[in-house]
Amino acid sequence: RKEAAAAQHDQMAGHLQEARWTVRNVEQRFSTIQLVAESIVRRQALFFDYGPMAMKPLGRNEIAQELEMHESTVSRVTNNKYMATPLGVFELKYFFSRAMVSAGGSAFTGTAIRELIKDMVDSEPARAPLSDAEIARQLVRQGLSVARRTVTKYRKMLNIPSSRQRKDWT
Numbered sequence: 001r002k003e004a005a006a007a008q009h010d011q012m013a014g015h016l017q018e019a020r021w022t023v024r025n026v027e028q029r030f031s032t033i034q035l036v037a038e039s040i041v042r043r044q045a046l047f048f049d050y051g052p053m054a055m056k057p058l059g060r061n062e063i064a065q066e067l068e069m070h071e072s073t074v075s076r077v078t079n080n081k082y083m084a085t086p087l088g089v090f091e092l093k094y095f096f097s098r099a100m101v102s103a104g105g106s107a108f109t110g111t112a113i114r115e116l117i118k119d120m121v122d123s124e125p126a127r128a129p130l131s132d133a134e135i136a137r138q139l140v141r142q143g144l145s146v147a148r149r150t151v152t153k154y155r156k157m158l159n160i161p162s163s164r165q166r167k168d169w170t
Contacts (some may be wrong), residue, residue, distance in 0.1 A: 038106040057097055
């Protein structure tokens with residue numbers, strides 16, 4: 001009887017230890033997600049103040065260096081994790097983008113270009129929608145060297161129909 005009670009006690013102690021490890025791992029994971037999210041908010045403060053047009057280029061390696069963790073950890077932490085903001089809900093990955101350089105030498109992001117394309121399409125004349133080539137030309141005039149195929153890719157990402165389809169709607 002004592003042996004059975006001792007075995008049951010040992011088994012329960014093992015389960016308790018496993019539960020403690022699980023709780024500790026969940027707390028560690030939450031802490032890592034929070035640290036990464038806070039770093040993103042600090043680095044993308046202009047986005048939160050002014051919207052997507054103010055998005056700054058940001059790489060996972062910058063966050064990893066700041067937080068002294070491996071870049072793959074930052075990648076894993078930002079995958080399928082979302083942040084509720086006053087501007088909407090965004091996947092943490094949304095805040096990372098490579099730098100593109102304008103003719104004036106300043107850096108901008110694909111997110112900012114997508115927002116410009118959206119604004120151009122929203123304000124285009126209904127009877128004369130802008131083609132991807134014309135949007136690209138207007139961006140170049142603003143000092144943002146973006147190829148027509150990039151405009152097409154971004155337009156599709158934004159679920160904006162082609163200029164022909166937009167014209168047919170009017």
